[in-house]
Amino acid sequence: MPLALLALTLSAFAIGTTEFVIVGxxxxxAQDLNVSLPSAGLLVSLYALxxxxxxxxxxxxxxxxxxxxxxxxxxxLFVAGNLLAWQAPGYETLIAARIITGLAHGxxxxxxxxxxxxxxxxxxxASAIAIMFTGLTVALVTGxxxxxxxxxTFGWQATFLTVAILGFVALIGSSLLVPNNLPQPPAxxxxxxxxxxxxxxxxxxYAITALGYGGTFTAFTFLAPILEQVSGFESQSIGLIxxxxxxxxxxGNIWGGKMADKMGPIKALSIIFSGLATILVxxxxxxxxxxxxxxxxLVWGAFAFGNVPGLQVYVVSLAQKYTPDAVDVASGLNIAxxxxxxxxxxxxxxxIVANAGLMHTPWVGAVIVVIALALTRFxxxxxKKTNASKNAQVSIQASS
Numbered sequence: 001m002p003l004a005l006l007a008l009t010l011s012a013f014a015i016g017t018t019e020f021v022i023v024g025x026x027x028x029x030a031q032d033l034n035v036s037l038p039s040a041g042l043l044v045s046l047y048a049l050x051x052x053x054x055x056x057x058x059x060x061x062x063x064x065x066x067x068x069x070x071x072x073x074x075x076x077l078f079v080a081g082n083l084l085a086w087q088a089p090g091y092e093t094l095i096a097a098r099i100i101t102g103l104a105h106g107x108x109x110x111x112x113x114x115x116x117x118x119x120x121x122x123x124x125x126a127s128a129i130a131i132m133f134t135g136l137t138v139a140l141v142t143g144x145x146x147x148x149x150x151x152x153t154f155g156w157q158a159t160f161l162t163v164a165i166l167g168f169v170a171l172i173g174s175s176l177l178v179p180n181n182l183p184q185p186p187a188x189x190x191x192x193x194x195x196x197x198x199x200x201x202x203x204x205x206y207a208i209t210a211l212g213y214g215g216t217f218t219a220f221t222f223l224a225p226i227l228e229q230v231s232g233f234e235s236q237s238i239g240l241i242x243x244x245x246x247x248x249x250x251x252g253n254i255w256g257g258k259m260a261d262k263m264g265p266i267k268a269l270s271i272i273f274s275g276l277a278t279i280l281v282x283x284x285x286x287x288x289x290x291x292x293x294x295x296x297x298l299v300w301g302a303f304a305f306g307n308v309p310g311l312q313v314y315v316v317s318l319a320q321k322y323t324p325d326a327v328d329v330a331s332g333l334n335i336a337x338x339x340x341x342x343x344x345x346x347x348x349x350x351x352i353v354a355n356a357g358l359m360h361t362p363w364v365g366a367v368i369v370v371i372a373l374a375l376t377r378f379x380x381x382x383x384k385k386t387n388a389s390k391n392a393q394v395s396i397q398a399s400s
Contacts, residue, residue: 002119005128007173008112009135011075014166015105016139017147018082019047021163022098024148024238025156027225032156033091037358038350041221043098045350048342050102055336056193056329058103059110067115067182068174070107075171078104082164086157097160106339110332118182137253140305141246149239192326193333199322201382202330205315206337208375212273212311214341215368216304218349219280219361223297226358231293241294248301256306265314266380269307273373276303280366284359308338 022029022043030040062070081101088094116132117125151159196202219226227233227241259268279300286292312334319330345368349361 002177004119004174004177004179005116005131007170007177008116008132010166010173011078011108011170012112012132012135013139013143014135014163014170015078015108016136017143017166018078018101018160018163019051019105020140020144021147021151021159022047023221024144024224024242025151025159026222027228028151028235029156033094035091036354037222037225038354039091041346041350041353043094044217044221045343045346046095047098047102047105048339048346050099051106051339052336052343054103054106055110055332055339056106058107059332060193062107062111066180067111067118067184068178068180070111071115071174071178072171074104074107074111075167075174077101078108079164079167079171082160082167085160086164088157102339106336109335115178115182119178137250140249141243144246145239145243148242149236152235152239192329196319196323196326196330196333201318201322201379202315202333204375204379204382205311205318206334206340208269208372208379209311209315209334209337210341210344211368211375212269212276212307212341212372213338214343214345214348215280215365215372216276216300217342217345218352218365218368219283220304220365221346221349222353222358222361225353226287226361227293230287230359231290233290241297244294245297245301248298249305252302252304252306253308255302257309259306260310260313265310265317266376266383268310269314269376270373270380272303272306272310273369273376276300276307277366277369277373279303280362280369283362287359287362311338 026037026040026043029043030037033040062073078101081097081104084100085094085097088097112132113129116128120128147159147162150162223245224235224238227238228235233241256268256272259271262268263271279296283293283296283300286296312331315334316327316331319327323330345365348364348368352360352364
């Protein structure tokens with residue numbers, strides 16, 4: 001394994017940590033910054049919005065640049081954003097820091113796969129991408145709970161400083177180890193992205209992604225205050241519970257991928273969305289009991305991220321049919337759709353907390369996931385009609 005791939009994996013670890021660690025620190029940050037819980041929740045929403053914009057737009061604008069130069073610029077922006085968050089004098093500066101970091105995140109994962117595959121022989125390309133994305137998975141299992149613990153113990157600013165140091169180490173590693181003559185893939189033009197966005201079938205999948213993933217974040221964004229105010233946990237326990245959630249997420253990601261391979265994405269997503277909606281409703285009742293709450297969260301994590309492989313496989317398969325010259329663009333836009341879902345889910349959850357209360361977020365999240373389930377079934381029925389039509393045409397041609 002090239003050492004340069006380890007630098008990319010460390011970058012992915014730092015980026016994954018900074019995206020989700022905020023969830024465990026929302027009560028602490030809201031109190032320290034003297035803002036409401038919904039306002040603190042915007043730190044999740046606006047980061048995700050930065051990712052959604054950064055992935056398609058900035059990737060297209062930097063498409064002709066040297067890959068290594070883009071990588072170093074992106075990681076420098078990431079480090080700067082986290083340093084700004086560490087030294088933020090107030091809420092407004094912190095918002096700006098989160099948007100900057102989100103923009104860097106979006107571009108990194110858009111170009112990271114092509115850089116990883118450029119480091120290894122062609123037959124090892126998939127393994128290289130998997131190794132890089134391991135950094136993201138490990139961040140959910142260890143980085144987020146550890147970052148939450150650091151924030152609870154030494155102040156939330158210390159978490160951002162720690163992530164900035166990790167990002168700086170990854171930046172130095174990339175500057176020393178990543179070669180300067182990486183293969184330059186064709187630039188993803190904005191016109192190609194617009195072409196993808198004119199395809200109704202792909203737009204339907206993006207809506208499924210945003211709703212199916214975003215429904216979770218309506219409640220997950222405010223998980224820490226629910227655990228403190230409803231379940232009765234001390235703030236110091238939140239990091240350990242995030243560890244439980246992270247392990248569950250890692251298992252769910254593998255399980256969801258195997259299910260999508262075995263059953264096909266529509267059947268797999270139907271099962272996962274049904275389970276996710278059910279567990280969110282159950283959490284409304286179990287949140288009042290500490291033990292039942294943790295067990296529910298353990299199951300929740302598996303369902304919440306189990307849909308990711310199926311959604312990515314599905315959008316690629318449809319893109320190969322409807323936009324065969326822009327499959328990578330279609331896949332990248334689905335990553336943007338995930339983050340649009342996070343942004344809208346977190347923002348919507350904030351409105352619910354402000355107007356109705358914390359414990360209305362899980363059941364509303366369940367309703368959103370049920371809408372995603374209905375759209376999934378509808379998309380599956382469209383697939384059957386398309387396949388039936390093609391088979392009929394083939395039969396007519398064969399008979400003639």
